[in-house]
Amino acid sequence: MRQTLGWRNLAALALLGAIVAGDIARASSEDPACPSRMAEAQSVSIEKFSRHLFATVAGREKGKNLFLSGASVSEALRMAWLGANGATRAELGRLLALPEGVSDEAVAIQWRTLWDDLRGADPKVTLRSANSVWLKDGMRVSDGWMGLVNRAHDADVRRVDFASPAFLPEINGWVAKKTEGMIPTILSPPIPDDALFYLVNAIFFDGKWNVSFPERETRLGEFQMSDGRGVQAAFMHRAAAFSYGESAGIQAVKIPYGETQRFQFYALLPQEGTPLEKAIEIATGNGMDNMIRRMRMRQGTVFLPRFKAEYGNAEFLATLRAMGLNIAASDAADFSRMLTDDSAKIDKIIHKAVIELEETGTKFAAATVIGAVRTTSIQPIEPPFVFRADHPFVYVIRDDKTGTTLAMGVLHEPKDPKGLQLAADAGPAIHPPAPTRRYIVRLPPEVIGQMDDELRAGWGGVVNDGGTFVATFDITGETEQSVSRRVTEGIRAHALARTEIQPGAGRRPRRLVATVEGSGAAIISALSNLANLGGRLSLR
Numbered sequence: 001m002r003q004t005l006g007w008r009n010l011a012a013l014a015l016l017g018a019i020v021a022g023d024i025a026r027a028s029s030e031d032p033a034c035p036s037r038m039a040e041a042q043s044v045s046i047e048k049f050s051r052h053l054f055a056t057v058a059g060r061e062k063g064k065n066l067f068l069s070g071a072s073v074s075e076a077l078r079m080a081w082l083g084a085n086g087a088t089r090a091e092l093g094r095l096l097a098l099p100e101g102v103s104d105e106a107v108a109i110q111w112r113t114l115w116d117d118l119r120g121a122d123p124k125v126t127l128r129s130a131n132s133v134w135l136k137d138g139m140r141v142s143d144g145w146m147g148l149v150n151r152a153h154d155a156d157v158r159r160v161d162f163a164s165p166a167f168l169p170e171i172n173g174w175v176a177k178k179t180e181g182m183i184p185t186i187l188s189p190p191i192p193d194d195a196l197f198y199l200v201n202a203i204f205f206d207g208k209w210n211v212s213f214p215e216r217e218t219r220l221g222e223f224q225m226s227d228g229r230g231v232q233a234a235f236m237h238r239a240a241a242f243s244y245g246e247s248a249g250i251q252a253v254k255i256p257y258g259e260t261q262r263f264q265f266y267a268l269l270p271q272e273g274t275p276l277e278k279a280i281e282i283a284t285g286n287g288m289d290n291m292i293r294r295m296r297m298r299q300g301t302v303f304l305p306r307f308k309a310e311y312g313n314a315e316f317l318a319t320l321r322a323m324g325l326n327i328a329a330s331d332a333a334d335f336s337r338m339l340t341d342d343s344a345k346i347d348k349i350i351h352k353a354v355i356e357l358e359e360t361g362t363k364f365a366a367a368t369v370i371g372a373v374r375t376t377s378i379q380p381i382e383p384p385f386v387f388r389a390d391h392p393f394v395y396v397i398r399d400d401k402t403g404t405t406l407a408m409g410v411l412h413e414p415k416d417p418k419g420l421q422l423a424a425d426a427g428p429a430i431h432p433p434a435p436t437r438r439y440i441v442r443l444p445p446e447v448i449g450q451m452d453d454e455l456r457a458g459w460g461g462v463v464n465d466g467g468t469f470v471a472t473f474d475i476t477g478e479t480e481q482s483v484s485r486r487v488t489e490g491i492r493a494h495a496l497a498r499t500e501i502q503p504g505a506g507r508r509p510r511r512l513v514a515t516v517e518g519s520g521a522a523i524i525s526a527l528s529n530l531a532n533l534g535g536r537l538s539l540r
Contacts, residue, residue, distance in 0.1 A: 003020060005151060005285065007113075011061070013037065014243050015084075025414050026177050040340060040402065040403075041099050041102070041110050041112045041398075042107075042111050042113075042114045042209070042364045043114060043378060043402040043404040044072060044097070044403070045074070045096055045097045045098050045099070045405050046404050046405060047072050047403055047404065048097035048407055049070055049073075049074050049095070049096050050068075050070025050071065050074070050099050050405040051070075051283075051285070051405075052097075052284070052285040052323060052325065052397055053068060053070045053073060053319070054066075054068055054280075054283070054284050054317055054404075054408045055071065055280065055284035055285075056322055056323050057319055058280050058284075058410060060319065060322070062206065063226055063227070063234075063404065063412060064412055065309045065310070065311065065410065065411055065412050065413060066250045066309075066311055066351055066408075066409055066410040067309045067310065067311045067354070067355050067364070067407065067408075067409035068311060068351065068366070068407065068409065069203055069353050069364070069367075069368075069406060069407040070325065070405060070407070070408065071076060071102075071129070071214065071350075071404065071405065071406050071407070072118060072129075072201045072202070072351070072353070072366040072367065072368045073349075073351055074096060074200040074270075075131060075203075075315075075368070076131075076199050076200065076201040076349075076368040076369070076370045077092060077095070077096055077370065078096060078111065078152070078153070079131065079133065079153055079155065079199045079201075079370075080092060080148055080198050080199055080328065080335070080346065080370055080372075081093060081098070081337070082104060082107075082108075082145055082148045082149060082152070082332075082337065083141075083142070083327065083335045083337050083338025083339070083360070084147045084281045084334060084335055084338075084534070085335070085336045085337045086334045087327050087332070087334065088318075088327050088328050088332075088333050088334040088335065089334070089337075090326045091324065091325065091326065091328055091433055092325070093323050094324065094329055095320070095323060095325055098523040101369065103316050104148055105148070107150045107152065108152035109151075109152075110150060111152045111153070112152055112153075114402065114404065114419050115129055115473070117389060117401075117402065118399060118402070118404065120226070121258075121262045121263065121399065121401070122207075122257065122258035122259055122260045122261075122262055122263060123256050123258070123259060124208045124209040124258035124259050125202070125206070125208070125258040125262075125263050126204065126205070126206040126207075127176070127203075127205050127206075127207075127263075127323070127406075128201070128203065128204045128351075129201065129203045130154075130156070130201070130202045130203075131149075131153040131154065131155040131156070131199075131201050131202075132155055132156040132157070132158065132171075132174055132200045133149060133155050133156070133157045133158070133199055133200075133245070134151065134158050134171060134197060134198040134199075134200065135157065135158070135160070135195065135196075135197050135199060136159075136160075136161075136162055136195060136196050137159045137161045137162075138159075139159075139196055139197070139339075139342060140339070140340045140341055140342075141338055141339060141340065142337060142339070142340055142526040144337070145337055145338040147229045147390065153308060156352070157176075158170075160334070162191045162195050163191070163193075166407070167191065168187060168188070168189065168191070171186070171198065171200065172184065172185045172186055172187060173186055173201070174202075175200065175202050175367045178202035178205050178311065178367075179202050179203075179354075179365035179366075179367060180206075180363075180365065181205055181367050182204070182340070182354045182356075182364075182365035183202070183352050183353075183366075184352060184504045186350060186367045186369050186370075187369055188314070192371075192373050194373045194374040195347075195371060195372070196339075196342065196344045196372050196374055196375055197344070197371075197372050198330070198369055198370065198371050198372075199369070199370040200367065200369050200370075200374075201367065201368045202365070202367045203364075203365065203367075203407075204364075204365045204368070204534075205362070205363065205364045205365070205397065205406060205407070206258060206361070206362075206363045207257035207258060207263050207361050207362050207363075207397075208258060208360055208361040209239065209256070209257060209340070209360065209362075210257060210258060210259070210261055211238070211258040211358075212359055212360050213236035213237065213238050213304070213359040214238065214359070215422075215423040216423045217236070217237055217238070218234050218235065218237075218306065218359060218422055218423065219234070219237070219422070220232055220233070220234060220235070220420060220422065221234075221235045221303075221390060222390065223305055223390055223414050224390065224391050225391075225412055225413055225485065226276065226391075226392050226412055230422030231413060231414070232420060232433055233390075233414045233416060233420075234305065234306040234308055234418065234420050234421075234422060235303050235304065235305055235306070235389075235390070235473065236300055236303070236304050236305075236359050237238060237302060237303040238301070239300070239384075240298055240299070240300075240302075241298065241299050241300075241378050241535060242254065242255065242297070242298065242302060242387075243295045243296065243297055243298075244295060244296065244297075244298045244300055244385055244387070245291055245292075245294045245295035246271075246275070247282075247287070247290065247291050247294060247484050248278060248279060248282065248287070249270060249271045249273065249274030250268050250269065250270055250274060250278060250279055250291070251268070251269045251270075251271060251283055251385070251387055251481055252267065252268050252269075252295060253266075253267050253269075253300075253302055253387045254265065254266050254267075254295060255267070255304075256403045257361065257362070257422045258294070258463075259524060261400075262399050262400055262401045263398070263399055263406075264397075264398055264399075264400050265362065265395065265397055266355075266395065266396045266397075266398060267283060267284055267387070267389060267393060267394075267395050268291075268393065268395075269306070269387060269388075269389055269391075269396050270391070272392075276392050276393075276394070279393070279394045280410070282406065283396060285501055290304070298384070298385060299385075300384045300385035300387060301384065301385075301386050301387070302320065302387045302389075303360075303386075303387065303388045303389055303390065304357070304387075304389050305389060305390070305414040305416075306357060306358050306359070306414070306416050307355075307356075307357055307411060307414035307415060307419065308353045308354070308355065308356045308357075308415050308416070309354070309355050309409060309411055309414075309415070309419070310352075310353070310415040311351070311352065311353045311409075312350075312351075312352040312353075312355075313351055313352075314348075315348075316349040316351045316368075317329060317346065317348060317349040317451050318349055319349075320349055325346070328345065328346050329345055329346045329347070330345055331345060331375045333345035333346065333375060335372070335439075337498060342374065344370055344372040344373065344374060344375060345372060345375045346370060346371070347372055347373040347375065348361045348369070348370070348371035349369070349370050349371070350367075350368065350371075351367070351368050352366065352367050352368040353366035353367075353407065354366075354447065355407070355409060358417060358418070360460075362397065362436070363407075364407055365538070366407060371395055375412055378412040385440050392410065392411060392412045393410070393411050393412075394408070394409070394410050394411075395408070395409050395411065396408045396409075408526065432438070446516045478482040489522045
């Protein structure tokens, strides 16, 4: 298990959403008297769409901070779906993972039921989702569509002159107000001459931790990014009982918000030798369900960087095209359930999101704009764990009752919202400034049988897939050459060994590998000698 006391490459914290299991019966989905089933139908759709969206963006934009709200993108697209017809409607329905055969009215009731439930879920969590429709002045739209958008999304409908200098300040001011200033602008010039409408969603979340991280315990430490560079970060930490699990080389921890603890922060952190992509794969697939089912309350210590992350993409339509949105963005688009005497196609999709995570809780805001232009043709008890998020990670903010994922992200570089300022009574940095190198001792499989479980655990080693016992040592302030000589001498006093210095690769540091051969007793003596070399070697 990758649980060292030293600081490693900040590989991947993954806070990721999970799926609500179970099929949705059409009859129950249509039944307005069954609000819980109706909310479930829409939360499943959001979950599927959010996972698909995040997997697509993470595959296209590697190596950078990502933070997306699939819930925001989904809500804006749903307003377009309500106005679509024929193949355009079917395409948007597939993209949004909407239940088949469900009427517009049922979907409107389901969506409104879900968001009414989410907004009132916890007195210590503020969650708002606001919608607006901006129509070209003089354009006629269907009264039926207007009614559905109002019932489902409580949309603020405005008719404006897109050519007026007042339009951009007005729409950007609306978004800024709904996101508490976290997203000051969303739309920039130029506005196309043939623009017909803009559909806008804005989400704001402000959740206090169920138990805060003590500010006096926040320490400076090194966060190692995927490219091997280290940056200073302020690490919050707290020792307590957390819901915790491990699977496929990934550590997962759940940190609750508020009084009811419905909203949760899930973090998925790759262990030694596990790539960040594995955490993303679990977070965006069925593996998340399995991970959540295996999580149990367990004593441990969580180290989490304080951070602010932002994401903005003015060409988000390309991402949605990769997910299957094609007809709706072509001249064959059909929005005749919305427009009465005109035709339109989706021309632009913009998504912006910002998150700030601190000792007291988490704030995030997200906004999505869909722009349309005129078409040219009509269409058990366990030992304490250590969860040390000191390398890139994936994270998810989720409502556990309905299974609704509000947002997902990948942190590659933590930018501290407080400028690395610590409390006046904060202690020293978590690790010394002197360079620390990692060295690994490998024991051949035949030696493993001569060491009992307790002894192996005491040395802090693990047995890898190849049957080799691996113990990791951190050495501070030594050159590789001197360490190689001292390690070899220390081991050869009791057993045969060969050493080699391996260059770093990806997020792995340079390391010295000593392969040890000999009897179990000789190996144990060699490790004892190694662990006590001048007091400089500390066994992990």
